[in-house]
Amino acid sequence: MKDDLLALRDLDDGWLDRRVFWDRDVYELELERIFARCWLFVAHESQLPKPGSFLTTWMGEDHVLVVRRRDGSIGAYLNSCPHRGNRVCTAEAGTARGFVCNYHGWSFDLDGRLAGVHESAAFGREPTFDRSKLGLTPVAQLDTYKGLVFATFDPDAPPLRDFLGDFAFYLDVMLDNDEGGTEFAGGSITSVLDCNWKIAAENFAGDALHAGWTHASGAEAMLGRGVAGLSGDDTESYHVNVNGHCWEFNLDGVGNAATLGDRRIIDYLRANEARFTERLGPLRAKMVGSISSVNVFPNFSFLPGQNTFRTWQPKGPHRTELHTWVLVNRDAPEEVKDAWRKGAMMTFSPSGVFEMDDGENWELATRANQGVVTRRQRLYYGLGSDTAIEHPELPGNVHRGQVNDANQRAFYRRWSELLRAGTWDEVPS
Template identity: 60%
Template sequence: MCDAKARPDMQPVYPKAGSYPDFADLVDDSRAQVDRRVFIDRAIYEAELRQIFGRAWLFLAHESQIPNPGDFVRTYMGEDDVIVVRQRNGRIGAYLNSCPHRGNRVCMVDSGKKARGFICNYHGWSFGIDGRLNGTDGKVYDKDPGFQKSEIGLTPVAQVASYQGLVFGTFDPEAPSLEEYFGPFTWYLDVMLDNDEGGTEFIGGCVKSTVECNWKFPAENFVGDILHAFWTHQSGAEAILGGAVDLGSRYDERAFQASVYGHGIETNLDKVGNTRTLGFPELNDYVLGRYEAVKARLGEVRARMVGAVSSCTVFPNFSFLPGQATFRVWHPKGPDRIDLYTWTLVNRNMPERIKELYRKGTMITFSPGGVFEMDDGENWEYCTKANQGWVTRHQKLHYGLGQDSGWAESSLPGHIHRGSLNDANQRQFYRRWAEFMRFDSWGDLQRAETAPPAKPMTRAAE
């Protein structure tokens, strides 16, 4: 239900990608090392805005946030302010939140319902929800015979598409389709997005906060760093669960990491490990009570992932925790700052009391005052700050854990590694980062990916 063609008649300008082989070389695949400068260098950050955030498919919204024509939300694609709005034909468009006259915002609020349009408060230029210029203040431009309204409008996002209710956009008109961008990783996304026939929705609004860190630290954390939980989050888990608990003892030997195109997920198949840390036993019972139904729909492996200790990142900056229903975007605001947007995703068919417990669980764990978020935020901030030292920045970071953990005989889609206590998905994440920096064409980017194709599977069987 998305529409990349709802655009003004003017031809927008989308900057072309370049090539930054020197930056790409800062990821040393053979030694499993990453140069610390990728986290603190302004020139590298500016290249990321062009090479990655100017081309990749980026998360915009959930369709449940904008159910009716004129409903809209504001978000960011990189540092570009964007309005995502439901069109009158039911489809979805997205436009730069910047007046083509002097560049002022045309929308100042975070979201709204049934808007008829957007007006720049500088000179009174008004735009329809389809991005077209409807008129000006009527005193000058509308009386100018050389002024052509049809040639001016809000710049559209080149492509907008949705997958299972999640809306994404890309500024690159030549980018592959959203499903091609995901590839076989959709098999893992469906753990959260398709475990119930009623689909999903966001509830409770959006929690926004700022963290003084580089955007890649949280993205790589969620792509596959369960290792930190056994140390960083030990005391927080004990506080929630009401006593001493050895998180490491709950690690499941069937755990694995999967990566496709830099997207990655790690999980240990323990059914309710993450759900338990929300602190509401009723949620554990709910997840376990649905296990057989989800197994029939998605198969045993994915049924065990629904509430498990697991985390996921869709490259580059969209992450979620399946077991805790927490979804977030790490919006870059410079090499040493992010704006963090957080939502709670639930199945539409959940009982209302269960939805409310998930919402409260998000507040307890992964909100600005959450017991786990405070731990993570402090770590990411000190990682960023420590790497700024002149001598420190020239020391390489080690990403070599689990280099012999590959599971070539696995029937699961993507690059699969046994166990999740390793750096496998982080290595894939930075390999993809380097490919985006190195190549200026999608053809080269597609050929660079070495993920095995999806194995033939039915929905209910692995």
């Protein structure tokens, strides 16, 4: 029964089993086989500017402390004291020389090593006490891709570059359109949604369809009109996916960016289009601010143009903690960066005119599945069943048309593959 559910046998025919959003045991398996196994976004390097800079975040339901070490490298550890399990860091960000557990005074340096204990004489007499074995538990692997820091708990996970695969080609649209690279604008905003994390992730993976309907009021506020149709025959747009990482986009260049309602952003994009083209080629240069959305499997999403970056942190099958940041080009003029910071918040934050309508839908779409009969009814994911194409420039699985369910199916296909695989070796490449 479980195996049958996890196989998602009807997915290729365009149907999804609703139990993926509801069952507790499915959720527990996700924590084991997706969140304790995949590379997860944990920080942007700019959030850790100097030795001692730290932040705390989530990898699945595991609380993780991410630090800039003294040698300039980045470390990530479970934020839990090996003595009684208490958090050793209770702030969400800051600067520290090390971390001291409030419970019994065990202290840890930036390398996660146990630096000292309270009442050290007693521990000194204890033959079973080996300081070197009582550091904070590090993640298995940590790596960066052009400013983004990822970590995995699985020592057998493939290298980050393999995990991302050809999706790096697309990530460069955001991360490498300018030689100065990127940074996060200051701060972060966190909120809580009573929805399954996948409903949010799949929305960013491919749901261009909802933009014009769900967000009609937001578009009215920011553009003075609704979102133009996205499925016309003359629109060049795509769903692309690699290893479950998904990007839906068209090539209008500034469609998303325009919703921020700030001329300075459009001017910046227009003024730099030639430079983007030089770095990325003409096709990808048109993606920098276009109507598009992205999910890096499993739960790291962003919107080119609006530049909102976010993680959907699982808090049980029916609850998600949303963490958001704003990405800007490091060398962009300060006023442009500030316009992006403001614009992203105005549109995609808990008070944002677009985001406000998403949460409601996702919560009710999750909650409906409490009904046992409702839960038996499959959901339709069939759009774009014959849209797969080969494209001379675009790598990965490419589908024509951004109003499509192809990416969502790819997202759940990857989900299914990971949940059914006992080890990384069993995950299809």
